[in-house]
Amino acid sequence: MDIKGFVRQVALEAKAGARELGRATSNVKNAALLAMAKGLREAAAALLSANEADVKAAIAKGLSPAMIDRLTLNPKRIEEMAAGLEEVVALPDPVGEITGMVQRPNGMMVGRMRVPIGVIAIIYESRPNVTADATALCLKAGNAVVLRGGSEAINSNRAIVEVLRVAIAKAGLHKGAVTFIDTPDREAVKEMLQLEGIIDLVIPRGGEGLIRAVVENSRIPVLKHYKGVCHVFVDREADLQMAQDVVVNAKCQRPGTCNSMETLLVDEPVAGEFLPLVSAALQAAGVQLKGCAKSRAIVPSMGEAMEADYYVEHLDLRMNVKVVDGMEGAMDHIAQYGSLHTESIITKDYGRAMRFMREVDAASVMVNASTRLSDGHQYGLGAEIGIATDKLHARGPMGLEELTCRKFVVLGTGQLRQ
């Protein structure tokens, strides 16, 4: 079969799986998840051996140590995958809830019922744990998945998917609930993205390049974030000790994440006092600072920030510092350079706190908190499938609810349109 026909056949299997999964009760879905966790633990030796083949090939191809680390499975990571499935069992099932049911003047009842989206394609890079994690969240919300992982992980992913499908069948569900595009051919992704009407949603997980390629080629809605260029704005009436603690935490607690701070914005009246303190604390933590001319006049040890630097998601211990003219200056900077991810103001002033919260356009807007708290677990959503920086359907951390949609339900007694 050609690649087009193959991809279509897999997606149609998922569509059949989705129809059956959409009717399944929480009990049945939870039984499937528990069977998956058990299956992963029992198959650990086979998974490690499949993964070894991927890792050997990756070393031979000269992939970076960071990529090889992401690709590598070990007994601890397999146990984490299994435990992750069990955590999803514990989350409440969003499907079936009816909200806003009202009686209309003609007597009919109208409300909205939360239902699965249908078939979700997950396109990801070389981390095999995504195979289990993403499947678990989609399945709990009643969706079938079409998985397409990076070609470097194909042996690992094939082995994991086989375990998941056996578990699905044991729970009495259609195997199409979990499907896998088992080819390294890059054309397969392009074909997936044309299958409007079969695949309902695409979630790409990986670097900006992967995500841009998906958006450019997709006729199917995509939930995504390109990058996180997050700011902390230290207002003229900030508690400067709190500001320093938040800035250091937002940058240093885990710099490789999308919710870390990339640029510190400091209100001019407090720059002279705050910048020497915070720079010393950041430099002591190993952070390399680039600043605007005003920042460098206060802290001459900073490098020089060029305009292009303000667009960069560093993902490491580099960051920018800019002195701004009040909250207007901060909001203008964020509107220009921000990525709609997470923005935080540090202030004791009520009016500016409220204005920042209302007017800043981002998935998460914070007052007096570290941007690193922008996260599904921290917000109480349970596990998250990703963070969306678009504005449609979901914004910010996406949990189970964001993997569902709502249909209208009408309960009548023979009502007609007048």
Added chain:
Amino acid sequence: MDIKGFVRQVALEAKAGARELGRATSNVKNAALLAMAKGLREAAAALLSANEADVKAAIAKGLSPAMIDRLTLNPKRIEEMAAGLEEVVALPDPVGEITGMVQRPNGMMVGRMRVPIGVIAIIYESRPNVTADATALCLKAGNAVVLRGGSEAINSNRAIVEVLRVAIAKAGLHKGAVTFIDTPDREAVKEMLQLEGIIDLVIPRGGEGLIRAVVENSRIPVLKHYKGVCHVFVDREADLQMAQDVVVNAKCQRPGTCNSMETLLVDEPVAGEFLPLVSAALQAAGVQLKGCAKSRAIVPSMGEAMEADYYVEHLDLRMNVKVVDGMEGAMDHIAQYGSLHTESIITKDYGRAMRFMREVDAASVMVNASTRLSDGHQYGLGAEIGIATDKLHARGPMGLEELTCRKFVVLGTGQLRQ
């Protein structure tokens, strides 16, 4: 300036307008809407004269009488446009509402605030009233619009937009809140659809061809419905008088609409009794029936339905009839031929009513009601910007709330990530 630069400039003006409009209170937005209504009434003579030029050109080009009717303005239609703006004033403003605010274990408060989407492009055909109607709904929800109407209506649209922009400025808002792609060049639409990051959402309004072209070319999320192929399923335990009333209403009350019934599905045990009755009623109303072999064996005057007929949105008094084997047969037919718009079951059986409501995948699922009731006004949403048959963001009739999104807001006291 080339077309690309022109379209980009218009969209950037809208983006600037959106930032200011997003901060505006309901009072200011309502004042703008009232000024718009007043402006349209006062400019009636100028609008009619601009419209006359369009209508003359359309007649000269030999457009169909139906198209010319949709294009034509008269004093009554201008008054309806103005009154429509005033109706939107009366609707509650969804912007600013915070829901689900909870305190997390570390003491920070996390909730979701409803905010405008930003810049919305409306791409439509030759009905100039859409210019005012769509603008009003977008503006009330805090969004700037980029309007692109059919080239046949360009003089009418230009004149209407001029009135709306004068009113916007009078209310003290940025004129970019209402922008118009003032060129008949078809390339302009393609350029609009590339402006990811400037335009946040595209809503095409028109025939299936227009909508498919938009989806194929857009990198921006699109809210749409291609067509409405709606079904009424008459279950073996239906009240047959109610079933007949609903079927006649669903087909005949206004057959040119997307929520009219296209195919009647009749459960086999009641087909012999029900089909002669309903056929007579439908035929008396001028409906032309095409049936499956079983239907024609009962009512020989029906034409023969081919498989392709079941995919057709007739938009007139033609329809299909099919005898099915129970609700499983009905649900299989709907899954295959339905357009995810509106589906209705007529039954007295509790179990089948509940199963149909849960399991049928459509934007609206009804029990004992006419599909013609699938509508924003009927559901109590107020005016609607359209009906979505996709599953992301909005499903079914879209009112003001569907023209907004929700961001996370976090109110902290210095919380850090541990």
